Amino acid sequence: VAKLCVCDLLVAQCDVNCCCDPDCSAEDYSLFTTCSVPVVTGDSNLCSQKAAVYSLDVEANPPERIFKLIDQVNPSIFCIHATNYKQALYLKSPEMPTPENFDRLLDKFGGASFSAEPDSWNLDTDAQNPPDVNETYRYEYGVPVQTEDAFLRLPSLVVSSWCSDENPAGFLVNQATKCIRSVSVEKCDSIQALSMLFYINSSILAVPKSSQMVNITVQSIVVQSLNGMRNLLHDSDVLRLPMVLDELCINVVLGVNYHITYTDTGEIIEAAAAFVLGAISKEALSIEQSFEISFTQENTEAVPLSGNPGYVVGLPVRAGFRPQGYPFPAGFLFAALALSSNKHSQLTILQSTSTQDCLAAQGARAPVLFGYNMISGCKLRITAATKCQPLAQTLLDVLKGQSFPEYVASFGNSQVQDVLDWVPITQLHISEQRISNTLQSSCQIPVSLGIEVKWTKYGSLVNPQARIVNVTATITTTTLKQLPSGRERIIPVTSSVVFTDISSPAEPGYKVWPTINIKLPFDFFYPFV
Amino acid sequence: SSQLSSLPLQILLYVNGVYYIFYFLATLAMIIYKSQVFSYPDDFLAPDLAVLFLMAILEMPRLYLGFKGNLTEAEAPLGLSLGLTVGSVGLCVYLLLWQTYVLRADVVLNAVLLAAYGLESGLKVMAIATFVS
Numbered sequence A: 001v002a003k004l005c006v007c008d009l010l011v012a013q014c015d016v017n018c019c020c021d022p023d024c025s026a027e028d029y030s031l032f033t034t035c036s037v038p039v040v041t042g043d044s045n046l047c048s049q050k051a052a053v054y055s056l057d058v059e060a061n062p063p064e065r066i067f068k069l070i071d072q073v074n075p076s077i078f079c080i081h082a083t084n085y086k087q088a089l090y091l092k093s094p095e096m097p098t099p100e101n102f103d104r105l106l107d108k109f110g111g112a113s114f115s116a117e118p119d120s121w122n123l124d125t126d127a128q129n130p131p132d133v134n135e136t137y138r139y140e141y142g143v144p145v146q147t148e149d150a151f152l153r154l155p156s157l158v159v160s161s162w163c164s165d166e167n168p169a170g171f172l173v174n175q176a177t178k179c180i181r182s183v184s185v186e187k188c189d190s191i192q193a194l195s196m197l198f199y200i201n202s203s204i205l206a207v208p209k210s211s212q213m214v215n216i217t218v219q220s221i222v223v224q225s226l227n228g229m230r231n232l233l234h235d236s237d238v239l240r241l242p243m244v245l246d247e248l249c250i251n252v253v254l255g256v257n258y259h260i261t262y263t264d265t266g267e268i269i270e271a272a273a274a275f276v277l278g279a280i281s282k283e284a285l286s287i288e289q290s291f292e293i294s295f296t297q298e299n300t301e302a303v304p305l306s307g308n309p310g311y312v313v314g315l316p317v318r319a320g321f322r323p324q325g326y327p328f329p330a331g332f333l334f335a336a337l338a339l340s341s342n343k344h345s346q347l348t349i350l351q352s353t354s355t356q357d358c359l360a361a362q363g364a365r366a367p368v369l370f371g372y373n374m375i376s377g378c379k380l381r382i383t384a385a386t387k388c389q390p391l392a393q394t395l396l397d398v399l400k401g402q403s404f405p406e407y408v409a410s411f412g413n414s415q416v417q418d419v420l421d422w423v424p425i426t427q428l429h430i431s432e433q434r435i436s437n438t439l440q441s442s443c444q445i446p447v448s449l450g451i452e453v454k455w456t457k458y459g460s461l462v463n464p465q466a467r468i469v470n471v472t473a474t475i476t477t478t479t480l481k482q483l484p485s486g487r488e489r490i491i492p493v494t495s496s497v498v499f500t501d502i503s504s505p506a507e508p509g510y511k512v513w514p515t516i517n518i519k520l521p522f523d524f525f526y527p528f529v
Numbered sequence B: 001s002s003q004l005s006s007l008p009l010q011i012l013l014y015v016n017g018v019y020y021i022f023y024f025l026a027t028l029a030m031i032i033y034k035s036q037v038f039s040y041p042d043d044f045l046a047p048d049l050a051v052l053f054l055m056a057i058l059e060m061p062r063l064y065l066g067f068k069g070n071l072t073e074a075e076a077p078l079g080l081s082l083g084l085t086v087g088s089v090g091l092c093v094y095l096l097l098w099q100t101y102v103l104r105a106d107v108v109l110n111a112v113l114l115a116a117y118g119l120e121s122g123l124k125v126m127a128i129a130t131f132v133s
Helices: A028-029 A104-110 A197-201 A387-401 B007-037 B042-072 B075-097 B104-132
Strands: A039-041 A048-057 A064-073 A080-082 A174-183 A216-224 A230-232 A243-245 A248-262 A268-280 A286-297 A348-350 A365-367 A374-383 A405-408 A420-430 A444-459 A464-479 A488-501 B102-103
Touching: A028 A064, A197 A216, A197 A248, A197 A268, A197 A405, A216 A248, A230 B007, A248 A405, A268 A286, A268 B042, A348 A374, A365 A374, A374 A387, A387 A444, A387 A488, A488 B104, B007 B102, B007 B104, B042 B075, B042 B104, B075 B104, B102 B104
Parallel strands: A216 A268, A248 A286, A420 A464, A444 A488
Antiparallel strands: A039 A048, A048 A064, A080 B102, A174 A286, A216 A230, A243 A248, A248 A268, A348 A365, A374 A488, A405 A420, A444 A464
16 A cells, blocks of 8 residues: 555656655655645455555645555444455456467457457357247347347448448348448458358348248349449349459449348248449458348338328328229228329429429429428410410429329328328419409410418427328419410419418416315214214 | 253353344345445355355254253253254354455354354253263
């Protein structure tokens, strides 16, 4: 204890106000004001221990340092009198590397990261008890997807940007990761993580700890050239392994996209992987790999929800149609057409293009995102020769798009089967002309489409959900006047979407404080009353 | 002269019984406390607990035989009780010296118990001598 000094930080120099520093001389001590470390003791739990006490005697001239070695007694009855366990009061010291254990230590601690319990990664089926016949295993959310040898790996960055292969893919956890891997063209066929085989080699167990295997099939292969252009290959059955060709290494895995299909009992039935293969040049020292995994339930289409349950600002407004031939009353099913993941069959508006020509802009549409008011438009050039009827029809197509939906989902997660969760789109026609120019058979062409979406806040006060209540699509038409020949006119055509909040102010309602209901019985004071 | 049973031994046995219950509960509580506050791996915890429970198991027949032998003035049960006392003394010494953590309270409790055992043994020997002759 006499040799320990916590404040001795500078080597071979005297630390200021450090009374235990052996580098200090008597003149240095005389310049100190206090002792920063007055007592140095061992573990305070011990019953009696040595303590080194340092103090400054300021009375003497010059001030001196006083050093005393005393026995400190712990008065508590629960102090440690003796221990028979050597490491009791000390931290565990790490193993010293010797020639015998060096290899083992290097394996364990030599990498960029090491797990605290490496044994838990290995599925040692012999050591575990055989599963009971009655117990059925199934995957649960977040459980690592098991394969024959270990886990389905989704390489990702751990501490630095370098890829670590120890990241397991969790069941029903859709992930997308990117990381950097160091490569060299000479050794590119020996680096395992660059070849397709590494990612589809081991088959996935259908349920944990079972013997049912699901092979990973190759869904598609996209080949990316050095300048970034991608081509889809037509024969994805052939396994393409990296090989060196003309100072390039081709068929190097740049990205893997896993698609896993599962049943609702937590069993994996299908697994497919889509690859992006590329080439690396001689100068490249590292490449960026991207990995993604997504889970879909069997017999369903992946439908991205726009909110759960209320709409989330920025997500597309979901819309649908009623299929032909269905009777009107409730009980009809909507076509799955609008619920595909293609954004353009949902509620869309015209998208302004750089040419601003309405007739050339057919096809470019932007999805209507909830909460975002949008306005777009184009210019229409009319000459004397333009015919009215086809023009009106074309403009209607331009404004409304090829398939203008009939219903809009009230909530972000409205299901197709729930008829009452869908709001019909009210269509209005307004004609711009004055009433005096009566309803002659003069031609009306639509010049603007305004979609007004009225939404309200629904649900609890602290977490209100957005719900669409009413959608109105207003087409404004105007008369097309005949132009004298040779003249042209340019008419602006606009479409807009406005979201209006019509929620009524909320009235907070709080429950009454509970009261203790004590009532004395009727004859409590018998016989006095 | 008509009564050979030793009164001090009887008193001491009774007090010993009561004290032992307190001793057992206190030592068990302290082992639990030690396992929470200090680092107490299972390899070291198991022997200490085993010794404590073994001592409890030995104590019951020891006291019963002591009572019976003294009251019926028979040497055989008293002699057997003396033998069991030797075992208990050994276990008590283990808990005093070779436990993983010996707290000051441990020292006090075990010392008192050892003193009681020693006094008891002396009184038992004298009682046996009285009964035999």
